[in-house]
Amino acid sequence: MTDPVALAHRLVDIPSVSGAESDAAQFVALHLTDLGYRVEVFEALPGRPNVLATTDRPPWVVLSTHLDTVPPHIPAREDDGFLHGRGACDAKGIIAAQIAAAERLRAEGVAEIGLLFVVDEEMGSAGARAANVHPRARECRWLIDGEPTDNKLAAGSKGSLRLTLRTEGVTAHSAYPEQGRSAIDALLDVLADVRRAAWPTDAFFGDTTVNIGVIAGGTRPNVVAGEARADLQIRLVTDAAPVKRLLEQAVGARAQIEYLTAVNPLRLATVPGFETCVVR
Known part of the structure; x- marks a missing residue:
């Protein structure tokens, strides 16, 4: 099973300021491939790829967040049970938590899930727009978007x-x-x-x-x-x-x-x- 803290630490150490998300995307894609997902890397903008991972079942529920961060890059460090660094909360810690959650669901026999990680959220949301027109978007019934919300469920977004x-x-x-x-x-x-x-x-x-x-x-x-x-x-x-x-x-x-x-x-x-x- 995925260790979410270790995975988040590795993700935070990869710089992915908006416009330079490719290394983080490739790392996530390889990790998900190793876990047995069917992984598609597709560009939202030139050199800026989204990552979509699915099983052999339709992705009725998709867990999603973003790969990019605001500047500057801050490497990861851990102390007293906390992970620090750029993206630890927004949103690389969320990427790791979503991958770990999806692994638990698959272990319990739930296969109708997907994972979607997009670029450009901190700027123009080009990654989300590219995902919206992806052919498999019509298979998604519910999308759970991960953002820092103090562990509250968002009822609305400005x-x-x-x-x-x-x-x-x-x-x-x-x-x-x-x-x-x-x-x-x-x-x-x-x-x-x-x-x-x-x-x-x-x-x-x-x-x-x-x-x-x-x-x-x-x-x-x-x-x-x-x-x-x-x-x-x-x-x-x-x-x-x-x-x-x-x-x-x-x-x-x-x-x-x-x-x-x-x-x-x-x-x-x-x-x-x-x-x-x-x-x-």
């Missing part, structure tokens, strides 16, 4: 809207700023209005939250910036459409908006007897 704001200016020497127009100043004004906007709330999902994750612009301290950008992620409690309207009202014509991905909030099936939560 949505996500990722976007980039871009502003343009006119370059000039900083000694003569009146001859230029700063794209950074313009971007800061836009972001201030975005932060002041009244975003939707929902009794079930809670508050919409806006994170300005990246700001970049300009070339040198003595040059008025000719361009600037900000990357934002908005956690949705409504469909994306009304949030886009509010954002566009706040931004106006002062910046270009490039929408990258949009996933609406989702209510999930629950099982009686489990404590529940809404995940963000």
Whole structure:
């Protein structure tokens, strides 16, 4: 039987920041092959493969989570009964737990199961979208997705809207700023209005939250910036459409908006007897 702690330790030691998941995917695929699964490795994006493992029966119940992590890579270490390192909770420890759980089910004669491990969850969810259109997706009746939830069963998940704001200016020497127009100043004004906007709330999902994750612009301290950008992620409690309207009202014509991905909030099936939560 699979030792989930030992397996999680080995997984955590494999760097798999979003965009560089291939080594982790190949390791998981080989491990599952050794356990006797029928394993398919299929690319969600070039060089970024998902891993699907099934038995000789249809995968009515699929245990799933993601291979990628946020940066930076932190190697595994154990102390006082705890495993530390990047992905120990999100989500390589979950990969190991799901593989161990599937092994227990198979030992008890349950064969209608599958394991699905996807890439790009921390960014654009390209792995999940590729899995959704896989020919075997129609065989899945229930998918149990593993995420850190304090051991609570998720009754719902906020949505996500990722976007980039871009502003343009006119370059000039900083000694003569009146001859230029700063794209950074313009971007800061836009972001201030975005932060002041009244975003939707929902009794079930809670508050919409806006994170300005990246700001970049300009070339040198003595040059008025000719361009600037900000990357934002908005956690949705409504469909994306009304949030886009509010954002566009706040931004106006002062910046270009490039929408990258949009996933609406989702209510999930629950099982009686489990404590529940809404995940963000």
